[in-house]
Structures are given as structure tokens and as C-alpha cells.
Amino acid sequence: MMQAKNIRVRLGRKEVLHGVEFTAQTGQVTAIIGPNGSGKSTLLKTLSGELVGTGTVLLNGHDIAKLRPWELAAMRGVLPQQTTVAFPFTVHEIVRLGLSNGLAAAEEDLPSQALAHVDLAGFENRSYQNLSGGEQQRVQLARVLTQVWEARDQDQPRWLLLDEPVASLDIAHQFTVLGIARDFAAKGGGVVVVMHDLNLTALFADLVYVLSEGHMWMSGTVSEVLNTETMKQVYGIDLPINTLPPTDIPFVLPQALSG
Template sequence: MLSATDIHVRLSRTPVLKGASLTARPGEVSVIVGPNGSGKTTLLRAITQEVGFEGEIRLDGEDFTALPGWKLAARRAVLPQHSRIAFPFTVAEIVRLGMTAAATPPPKGRVAEALERVGLAGFAGRPYAALSGGEQQRVQLARVLTQVWEPVGPEGARWLLLDEPVSSLDIGHQLEVMELLASYAAEGGGVVAVMHDLNLTAMYADHVMLMAGGLMQASGAPADVLTDSNLTRAYGCALRVNTAPPAPATFLLPHTARPAG
């Protein structure tokens, strides 16, 4: 289990997290949602130790911050929201960066296998900088997959920690990536993702954590968290949770959204 308890973060002396807590379990897709500025990315960056924080983060009971780098690399891979590459790498070279941190030497052909899993078969020799934003995002996902390829290792469940993993993708590739994450969790791995798309969250999350104002406002099953009252309060606009009508009726979202008040 991955847990963060009473996490406080200040950025430029401004409180961003004000005692946020999180619990995620292997075998589940855990999704953090909430409005802009709610602290979602900051909480993930605290867990990955990219920002200083007060509080406690534990992995299977161990102090996360006390684990040596090699042990962390074997247990979790991190996909940031933005990845800037300053050198003229090929796609294959980017993917191999994840393999250098893998717990065991990967077999020959792992790069091609990873690219195929993210829908980029045949892209290995292409210049990374020449790809579209969505293609680059999938290359980065292939990179983190090679780091923790097997969802469970000798040391326990491995984790994918992802910030907006489908933000630059069209709907077809969004579904493809979400299916990949669901499969990783179904095989015993842990997935924690920051997301904005509430519909994809409702479709794929086993566990939803709703943030607002630097705090966790609700946590639990999608049906318990994604309610009219919770979402209206968190996002500051009147929202209604719906189910799609039978085809072929037209259905557009968010048809009930309007400024609160």
C-alpha cells in the first residue's frame, strides 16, 4: 500500500497542500481529480520527492523518503505532466532511459514491445523532437513502463505514478492508455494518476480522490465520490452526474454546467 498522511507543502511561502492525505492500493487504478490549483500535481510531486513537504509517506509500511534511490527506481516509475528533452534523441533512446533504472536487465526487444503497447510500433528510429505532442506523451509512457515492466516483483507491487497521462491524446488513444493502466493494475501493480477528465475517471478508476483547496475533499469508489454535491462544491459550478441515454440519442457534456450562484 502507498500512503501519504497529513502532507503540507509551501511553494514560494504560499500554502499549497494543507494536510492532504492519500491511500492507494496495488491492484487498483487510483485517480486524483479536482480543479486547477487544488494541489493534485503538488501531492504527486511530494510523493515522488520532487518538492519538500511535511508529513509522512510510506510504501508497504516503510518510510518512502528513507528508501535508497535504486530501491525506489525498482518499485515506482514517474510520468511527469511535461517532459523536456534538450538533446536530439531518437524514440528508442528515450525509451531506453527507463530501462537503465529497471530492477533486472530487460530482454532484447523490450523497446519494440513497449512501443507496441502504447500504439507506436515502428517509431523506434524516429527523432523524438519531430513527433506530435500526443506521440511524445506515449513515448514517455513507454519509457516508464520499461522501468517497472512486471507489475509485481520480488519486493512486492510496483507502481506507476502519472501526472495527466492522457492530456495530449485523442479519444481513441486515451482509451488505449487507460486500458493499459487498468491491465497493469489487474495484474497486481499499483497506479496513481492525476487526471482532469471526469468521464474517463468514472469509467476506469477503482478509487477516486477529489481535491480542492489543498485538501482531500472525498475519497472512495467513483459512485461515492463523483456526486452532484461533491463536484459542485469542489469545482465551484453546478454539476449534475448523468448516465448516457440509449443510442442513437445525442448526448453532449457538460450540458448542466453553469457558474455557481
């Protein structure tokens, strides 16, 4: 389980998160949605231990502030919203960084396996900087998968923390990547994913948290959260939400706004 209690984070002069509570379970995909600037990336960075605010984050029962860097690296992998690579690294060199926790150093073929998983088999010797935006995003995911390849490490579940992992991807690769997330959860790991696409969220998330202006507005299942009233309150627009039988998964059709 991942549990964050009373998280307050100040960036510069501004308090960005105002006492956020958050819980995610292993075996599930937990999504965080909310408008631009609402604090999603800040929350994910706090859950990963990259940012330290007040409050506590417990990962598998451990206070992450007390874990050593390599213990944390063995427990969770993090895909940031943006990654800048300033040097002419090859794809293999980037993905191999996922092995640097030392625990998986014997697994030299993991980077290639991870690349194949994100549909980039054979890209090992390409220059990272010459890849398209979507290809770069998938290389970064392959690096994270290399780090936390098995969803469980003996009895300990591992975690994937993904910040907008499908933002640059075509629809087929969006399904590839979110399928990897679902598979990781099905194998007993935990997944926390920041999303903007409400329809993909509806298809892939078990639980949805809605952030608004640094407050946790609400959380619940897709059916509980994705409704016209909540969307109006959080995003400020009228979004018609329909459901599709037989599963009654909600979907949003923004074109209907123009009618």
C-alpha cells in the same frame, strides 16, 4: 499499499498542500481529480519522492525518504505532467532511459515492447522532437513502462504514478493508455493517476480523491464522489450527473449546461 500521512508542502512562500492524507491499494486504479492549481501534481511529486514536504509517504510499507534512489526506481515509475527534452534524442534513446535502474539492463527489447504497447511500434529511430504532442506523451509512458514492466517484482508490487497521462491523446489512445493502467492494476500493481476528464475517471477508477485548494476534499468510489453537489463545491459550476444502466456508472454531459 501506498499511504501518505499529513503531507504539507511549501513551494516558494506558499503552502500548497495543507496536511493531506492519501491511501492507494494495489490491484486498484486510484484517481486524483480537482481544479487547476489545487495541488494534484504537487501531491503526485510528493508521493513519488521528487518533492519532500513534511509528513510521511509509505510505499509497500517503506518510508520513501529512507529508500535509496535505485530502490525507489525499482518500485515505482513516474509520468510527469510535462517533460521537456532539449536535445535531439531518438525515441529509442528516450524509452531506453527506463532501463537505467540497472535491474532490467538485460532486457534490451523492453523499449520496443513498451512502444508497441502504446501503439508506437516502429517509432524507435524517429526524432522525439519531431513527434506530435500525443505521440510524445505516449513515448514518455513507454519509458515509464520500461522501468516498471512487471506489475510485481517477486513479492513486491510496483506502482505507476501518472500525471494527466491522457491529456493530449485522442479518444482511442485515451482508452489504450487507461487500459494499460487497468491491466497493470489487474496484475497486482498499484496505479495513481491524476485526471481531469470526469467521464474517463468514472470508467477507469476504483477510488477517486478530490483535491481542492490544497485540501483533500473527499474520497470514495466513483458513485460516491461524482455528484452534482460535490462538483458544485469543488469546481463552482452546476454539472448535471446522470447514470447509465445497467452498471449505473455516472457520466457528465456538459452540453446540458447551455440548455
